[in-house]
Amino acid sequence: MSSIFTKIIKGDIPSYKVAESESHIAFLDINPIAEGHTLVVPKKEIDYVFDLPDDLFSETMSFAKKVAGAVDRALKPIRTGVVVDGREVPHAHIHLIPIYKNTQEVALRNKVKVSKSRMEEISAAIAKEVIL
Ligand code: 5GP
Numbered sequence: 001m002s003s004i005f006t007k008i009i010k011g012d013i014p015s016y017k018v019a020e021s022e023s024h025i026a027f028l029d030i031n032p033i034a035e036g037h038t039l040v041v042p043k044k045e046i047d048y049v050f051d052l053p054d055d056l057f058s059e060t061m062s063f064a065k066k067v068a069g070a071v072d073r074a075l076k077p078i079r080t081g082v083v084v085d086g087r088e089v090p091h092a093h094i095h096l097i098p099i100y101k102n103t104q105e106v107a108l109r110n111k112v113k114v115s116k117s118r119m120e121e122i123s124a125a126i127a128k129e130v131i132l
Contacts, residue, residue, distance in 0.1 A: 003091035016123035024063040038096040040064040047090040070129035
């Protein structure tokens with residue numbers, strides 16, 4: 001069965017997309033821990049990020065760097081943090097987490113409420129800053 005992220009990639013379920021290339025996609029996490037929490041996903045469905053072939057792993061990190069730059073320009077956090085977990089969705093992905101305060105914890109259990117209209121606003125703002 002396809003992962004939920006493959007369904008997003010195929011357009012079978014919606015997402016707040018911020019960037020897409022032939023091999024990668026980035027969209028807002030539906031249950032963010034900070035405004036602008038973004039997932040970077042290689043389209044090839046491989047569960048464990050460290051099982052990605054070296055070239056795809058490097059491309060994924062390069063793509064994540066470009067998306068993080070767009071997050072930084074659009075939302076002006078102190079910086080953007082990176083988390084790799086993967087225990088919920090078995091399709092390799094990188095969490096990009098804008099850090100707005102030095103006291104902000106970067107923990108995937110710390111969900112915040114972001115309205116649909118704000119998610120739309122944020123994804124459009126990030127998308128506008130993406131340079132691939
Ligand atoms: P992990 O697998 O790294 O522990 O976490 C998976 C992340 O994917 C979670 O932060 C969760 O909120 C997010 N997620 C799960 N299902 C969906 C979905 O259908 N759409 C989006 N945009 N994010 C999802």
